[in-house]
Amino acid sequence: MNNSKIWLSSPHMGGTEQQYIKEAFDANWVAPLGPNVNGLEQDLENYLGNQTHVGALSSGTAAIHLGLILLDVQAGDEVICQSMTFSASANPILYLSATPVFIDSEEQTWNICPVALEQAIQDRIQKGKKPKAIIAVHLYGVPYQIESIREIADKYTIPILEDSAEALGSSYKGQKCGTFGDIGILSFNGNKIITTSGGGAIVTQTAALKEKAIFYATQSRDNAPHYQHSHIGYNYRMSNICAGIGRGQMEVLDKHVALRRQMHDFYVAVFASIEGVEVFSTPNDDYFANYWLSAIIIDENKTKGITRETLRLALESENIESRPLWKPMHLQPIFFNYPYYGKTVAENLFENGLCLPSGSNLTDEDRTRIKKAIHTIFKHQ
Ligand SMILES: *Cc1c(COP(=O)(O)O)cnc(C)c1O
Numbered sequence: 618m619n620n621s622k623i624w625l626s627s628p629h630m631g632g633t634e635q636q637y638i639k640e641a642f643d644a645n646w647v648a649p650l651g652p653n654v655n656g657l658e659q660d661l662e663n664y665l666g667n668q669t670h671v672g673a674l675s676s677g678t679a680a681i682h683l684g685l686i687l688l689d690v691q692a693g694d695e696v697i698c699q700s701m702t703f704s705a706s707a708n709p710i711l712y713l714s715a716t717p718v719f720i721d722s723e724e725q726t727w728n729i730c731p732v733a734l735e736q737a738i739q740d741r742i743q744k745g746k747k748p749k750a751i752i753a754v755h756l757y758g759v760p761y762q763i764e765s766i767r768e769i770a771d772k773y774t775i776p777i778l779e780d781s782a783e784a785l786g787s788s789y790k791g792q793k794c795g796t797f798g799d800i801g802i803l804s805f806n807g808n809k810i811i812t813t814s815g816g817g818a819i820v821t822q823t824a825a826l827k828e829k830a831i832f833y834a835t836q837s838r839d840n841a842p843h844y845q846h847s848h849i850g851y852n853y854r855m856s857n858i859c860a861g862i863g864r865g866q867m868e869v870l871d872k873h874v875a876l877r878r879q880m881h882d883f884y885v886a887v888f889a890s891i892e893g894v895e896v897f898s899t900p901n902d903d904y905f906a907n908y909w910l911s912a913i914i915i916d917e918n919k920t921k922g923i924t925r926e927t928l929r930l931a932l933e934s935e936n937i938e939s940r941p942l943w944k945p946m947h948l949q950p951i952f953f954n955y956p957y958y959g960k961t962v963a964e965n966l967f968e969n970g971l972c973l974p975s976g977s978n979l980t981d982e983d984r985t986r987i988k989k990a991i992h993t994i995f996k997h998q
Pocket residue numbers: 675676677678679702703705706754780782783803804805806816817
């Protein structure tokens with residue numbers, strides 16, 4: 618029997634990527650600018666709609682860093698951040714010598730909890746400092762509680778940096794994720810729903826803000842014949858080669874979303890007869906998830922002691938990759954000493970949650986192996 622590795626999420630080329638790369642080579646546009654960069658930005662603007670502007674960058678992390686700069690975060694400022702996320706959401710706060718303030722998740726979308734968020738804002742203001750920005754994340758492609766978070770942000774006039782790295786193709790009430798923040802960011806890393814091998818983008822509400830982001834991303838060169846600088850610069854622009862991959866990937870984005878959603882349906886069916894396992898799903902039809910990763914939560918009181926670790930190790934022995942959910946930032950050694958608001962929702966999700974293979978390139982044979990492995994573990998329930 619075929620026992621090749623089944624990955625959590627691996628790159629899935631559509632077929633036309635190499636054509637765009639060939640064009641770049643033929644025209645010698647092998648640089649961090651060129652027709653593919655402009656073309657990818659245009660494709661993304663068309664896709665996201667809502668009159669947004671998109672700047673292609675070297676990574677999602679770079680986009681968060683520049684996003685915080687555009688929101689005027691400076692050394693000593695406080696920035697609120699969802700605790701349950703990938704560390705790249707929070708690291709740029711430290712790049713700027715600002716202070717992260719971490720917030721618990723709520724149980725419906727696993728994202729930033731509105732109640733803890735408002736408590737935190739009030740408490741920080743009372744302690745003498747209004748937070749400069751709120752970083753909210755659409756984990757695993759499930760939108761955060763868009764309306765309640767926006768309402769709180771507006772009530773205290775704090776801008777939102779929307780980390781949509783995992784949510785390209787997701788939407789809320791028909792509006793695409795990436796367009797809800799004062800600034801949005803996307804990632805095209807190798808494991809994301811589409812990839813440019815490495816890359817990201819910043820999404821802004823005005824052309825002027827996009828231009829400013831690109832100015833910073835290309836070493837902040839003032840308008841002069843010599844090299845003249847009045848602002849710190851960064852080397853964060855996307856290469857025209859990577860953007861060529863991205864243009865090809867944009868052609869198959871909707872197909873990838875449909876296939877990832879089929880993987881989610883597959884897991885709903887696989888676990889339907891299994892007591893104590895819930896597949897993470899959107900709370901209602903206002904939410905449309907790309908289900909970048911399918912995730913489950915295990916209640917070991919109902920599974921006769923089978924935990925996420927039992928399942929993870931059993932899958933690993935079948936050469937099937939799975940991974941615990943993001944370990945919350947407030948539990949990470951590098952972020953241990955920063956303020957945290959909330960209870961133990963994120964912590965419990967981390968203890969009991971598992972991400973399962975979700976790639977758009979998984980085959981029927983892969984699914985048969987996954988299903989068999991899961992049913993074997995749970996059959997003695
Ligand atoms: C992947 C990811 C990032 C970082 O994107 P890169 O392109 O890898 O730098 C940021 N936030 C979240 C939630 C992510 O999943």
